[in-house]
Amino acid sequence: MGLRVLVTSRSFGRVSDEPVELLKENGFEVDIISEPTEERILEIIDRYDAIIVGNDKITGDILEKAKNLKIICKHGVGVDNIDLKSAKESGIRVTNVPATNSDAVADLTFGLILDLARRITNTFIRIKSGSWNPLIGVDVHHKTLGIIGLGAIGKKVARRANGFDMLVLAYDPYIEVLPEEYSFVSLVTIDEVLKNADFLTIHTPLTEKTRGLIGKKEIEMMKNGSFIINAAREGIVDESAVYDFLKSGHLGGAGFDVIDKDSPLKDLLLSLDNVIILPHMGMYSGEALNSVSMVCARNIIKQFKGEEPENIVV
Numbered sequence: 001m002g003l004r005v006l007v008t009s010r011s012f013g014r015v016s017d018e019p020v021e022l023l024k025e026n027g028f029e030v031d032i033i034s035e036p037t038e039e040r041i042l043e044i045i046d047r048y049d050a051i052i053v054g055n056d057k058i059t060g061d062i063l064e065k066a067k068n069l070k071i072i073c074k075h076g077v078g079v080d081n082i083d084l085k086s087a088k089e090s091g092i093r094v095t096n097v098p099a100t101n102s103d104a105v106a107d108l109t110f111g112l113i114l115d116l117a118r119r120i121t122n123t124f125i126r127i128k129s130g131s132w133n134p135l136i137g138v139d140v141h142h143k144t145l146g147i148i149g150l151g152a153i154g155k156k157v158a159r160r161a162n163g164f165d166m167l168v169l170a171y172d173p174y175i176e177v178l179p180e181e182y183s184f185v186s187l188v189t190i191d192e193v194l195k196n197a198d199f200l201t202i203h204t205p206l207t208e209k210t211r212g213l214i215g216k217k218e219i220e221m222m223k224n225g226s227f228i229i230n231a232a233r234e235g236i237v238d239e240s241a242v243y244d245f246l247k248s249g250h251l252g253g254a255g256f257d258v259i260d261k262d263s264p265l266k267d268l269l270l271s272l273d274n275v276i277i278l279p280h281m282g283m284y285s286g287e288a289l290n291s292v293s294m295v296c297a298r299n300i301i302k303q304f305k306g307e308e309p310e311n312i313v314v
Contacts, residue, residue: 008036106156112255146197149204
C-alpha cells in the first residue's frame with residue numbers, strides 16, 4: 001500500500017480535480033471525509049502519512065494516535081486549530097499557505113468596507129421587501145483606514161485603500177520600516193490607529209498576544225460612527241463589546257467574516273441592520289481555492305521526496 005493522505009478540509013479540491021490528481025499521479029492514495037469530527041479523525045488517523053486540514057481541531061490526542069503522520073498541511077493561513085507544540089514534539093511538520101489567498105481575502109475585506117459604508121446589502125434587503133427608498137451611507141474615498149497587522153493580506157488591503165485615495169495608518173509590532181512601494185502607509189501605534197480610523201480592519205493571526213486585542217477599552221477610543229471589519233480570526237475582536245457599541249451608536253457598522261455560527265452573539269448581531277456576517281469565505285474565490293489546494297498538494301509531494309515544503313510553521 002502506498003502513502004496515504006487524509007483530507008478533512010471542505011474546500012480542498014472543491015474547484016478542480018487537479019490537486020487530487022496531482023497527488024495520485026505521485027503515488028498517493030487520497031481519502032476525503034465530509035464530516036471530520038475529532039472522534040472520526042481519532043478513529044482513522046493512524047492509517048495516514050499526511051493530512052490536509054481546514055478549520056478542524058487537530059488536538060494533542062489526535063497527534064498522539066498519528067503514528068505514521070509526517071506532515072499537516074493547513075488549507076489556509078491560521079494554524080490556531082492545530083496543536084503546534086504536540087506536532088513539534090512528535091516530529092510532525094506543519095505548513096500553511098499564507099500568501100496565495102491574500103488577494104481574495106483583501107478583495108472581500110474591501111467589499112465589506114464598501115458594503116457597510118454605502119449600506120448596499122441593507123438597501124437590497126429593503127428592495128426585496130418592496131421598499132425603493134435609498135439609504136444614506138458615508139463616503140469611503142479620502143477617509144482614514146486603520147490596519148492592524150500588515151502581513152500579506154494587510155498590505156493588499158492597503159493597496160486597495162490607496163486606490164480610493166484613503167489615508168492609510170497601520171500598526172504591526174513586527175515591522176519597523178516599510179519598502180518604498182508602501183510609502184503611502186504610515187506606521188503608527190495601535191492607539192493612533194484606533195483614535196484616527198474611520199474604518200478599522202484586522203489582519204493578525206490569533207495568538208495569546210492577539211486574543212481579545214480589540215475590546216471595550218479599544219473601541220471606546222475609536223471615532224463616533226467608525227466601522228470595524230474582522231476578516232482574520234475569531235477571538236481577536238470582542239463581539240460582545242462590538243454589539244454594545246453598535247447599539248449605542250458609537251460604531252457605525254461592523255463586518256465579520258469570522259464568527260462562531262453557534263454563538264448566541266451571532267443572533268444578537270444579526271438583529272442589527274448595520275452588521276454583515278459571512279461564513280469565513282475570504283479565500284473563497286475559485287482561483288484562490290485552487291491555488292491553495294495546489295500548494296498543499298505540492299508540499300506533501302515535496303515532504304516525501306525529501307525536499308523542503310513551502311511555508312513551514314513548525
